[in-house]
Amino acid sequence: MSEFxxxxxxxxxxxxxxxxxxxxxxxxxxxxxxxxxxxxxxxxPAYDWTGFYFGGHLGYGRGSTSSTLFDPFASSMTNxxxxxxxxxxxxxxxxxxxxxxxxxxxxxxxxxxxxxxxISWRPSTNSAVSEEIDAIATLRGRIGYAxxxxxxxxxxxxxxxxxxxxxxxxxxxxxDKFIRTRGGWTAGGGVEFAIAPRWSARLEYxxxxxxxxxxxxxxxxxxxxxxxxxxVRLGLSRKxxxxxxxxxxxxxxxxxxxxxxxxxxxxxxxxxxxxxGYPQFHSPYQGQNSxxxxxx
Numbered sequence: 001m002s003e004f005x006x007x008x009x010x011x012x013x014x015x016x017x018x019x020x021x022x023x024x025x026x027x028x029x030x031x032x033x034x035x036x037x038x039x040x041x042x043x044x045p046a047y048d049w050t051g052f053y054f055g056g057h058l059g060y061g062r063g064s065t066s067s068t069l070f071d072p073f074a075s076s077m078t079n080x081x082x083x084x085x086x087x088x089x090x091x092x093x094x095x096x097x098x099x100x101x102x103x104x105x106x107x108x109x110x111x112x113x114x115x116x117x118x119i120s121w122r123p124s125t126n127s128a129v130s131e132e133i134d135a136i137a138t139l140r141g142r143i144g145y146a147x148x149x150x151x152x153x154x155x156x157x158x159x160x161x162x163x164x165x166x167x168x169x170x171x172x173x174x175x176d177k178f179i180r181t182r183g184g185w186t187a188g189g190g191v192e193f194a195i196a197p198r199w200s201a202r203l204e205y206x207x208x209x210x211x212x213x214x215x216x217x218x219x220x221x222x223x224x225x226x227x228x229x230x231x232v233r234l235g236l237s238r239k240x241x242x243x244x245x246x247x248x249x250x251x252x253x254x255x256x257x258x259x260x261x262x263x264x265x266x267x268x269x270x271x272x273x274x275x276x277g278y279p280q281f282h283s284p285y286q287g288q289n290s291x292x293x294x295x296x
Contacts, residue, residue, distance in 0.1 A: 046148035047194035049101060052240040054090035056269055057107070057204070059233020061085050063119070065131070070222035071124040081119040084112040085136070085231055088271075095146045101153060103142035109231075110135050120225055127167050129223050134162040134179070136208065136229070138186045149194045156187040159208050163225075171218040173292040178217075182226075184210035192237070196260045202235040236267060 062082040069075050091105030111133045120131040137160045144153025163180045170176030190204030207230050214224035276296075283293035 047200070048095075048239075049093050049146045049151055049194075050095045052090070052092050053200075053237045054088070054240065055235055055237035056086070056088050057109070057202075057233045057235035058084070058086045059204075059231050061111075061229050061231035063208075063227050063229035065120045065225055065227040067120045067122060067131070067223065067225035069122040069124060069129055072220070075122075077122070079120060083133075085109045085233065086112070087136075089235065089237070091142070093142070093146075093151075099146050101142070101144045101146045101151060103144075103153075104140070105142055105155070106137070106139045108135055108137040119227060122223070124167075124219075124221050127169055127219065127221070129165065129167050129217070129221060131223075131225055132164045132166070134164050136161045138206070138208070140186060151192040151194075151200070152189075153192070154187075154189040155204075155206075157185070159184040159186040159210065161208075161210050163213055165215055165217075165223060167217045167219060167221060172294060173286075173296075176217050176219070177296075178215055180213040180215060182210045182213045184208060194258075196258050196265075198239040199260070200237045200239070202237065204233050204235060206231045206233070 060082065061084075062080065064078060064080050066078045067076065087107055087109035089105060089107035091103055093101055093103040095101050118130045118132050122129045138157060140155045140157030142153045142155045144151055161182050161184065163182060164177060165180065166175055166177040168175045186206055186208045188204060188206035190202050192200050192202040194200050207228070209228045210226060212224055212226040214222065216222045278291075278296060280295040281293055283291055286292045
């Protein structure tokens, strides 16, 4: 009996010693759970798509030109062309509480055309008439849906294009030329990715349709044309004004951190524009070895 009592007392003493330890471990784990949960949900902040932005783009476009040359009889033809296009864009986005995005954007693009890559070239009886694109500009509305880091959108609006028409050789000068501006419309869509605080990259498709233009050269040859263009381009945009800050150290180590840290990269761009011309002046000796009087 005494041995049984001693064993019972020993077991009671062990339980009394172990129970507080178990309770302490459980309390410690319970206290640590919210900390771990909080650490698990910490991530880089979602990108704020609302605000002004600007950026640059580069892409490739292919199109088709329909032209008619009057020399003096009309002859029509259609030809395809392609070129690299580069330019600048800027706009404003506003994201509603439903995550619906409404925006407006304007851009201007320049073609990489050379003498052997015009959008149209037409031989006439005593000369040749060609057409080049100086620039394309659009003003578009945008509507889409904004996820945390991805923006999917459609776009459409007005388009303008400046055409340079040339006849070589000319009657007044070695190359007679004039400039025409044509209107049209554009539509397309794209997807944009937030890659760093205040920075986003995009992949975009645009279809441009331009109205016809016409003109008569000093040789009395007439020319008219219209064209359409499809362009796929990559873009990089910088958000202006207040925006996302760098994520914290704990967020930077999480799987949802920014793809590119803002202090690990930089972007540089350069564009050079050269314009030449002069107003009309009196030139009694104009010819092959002298400037022509009409403005250029």
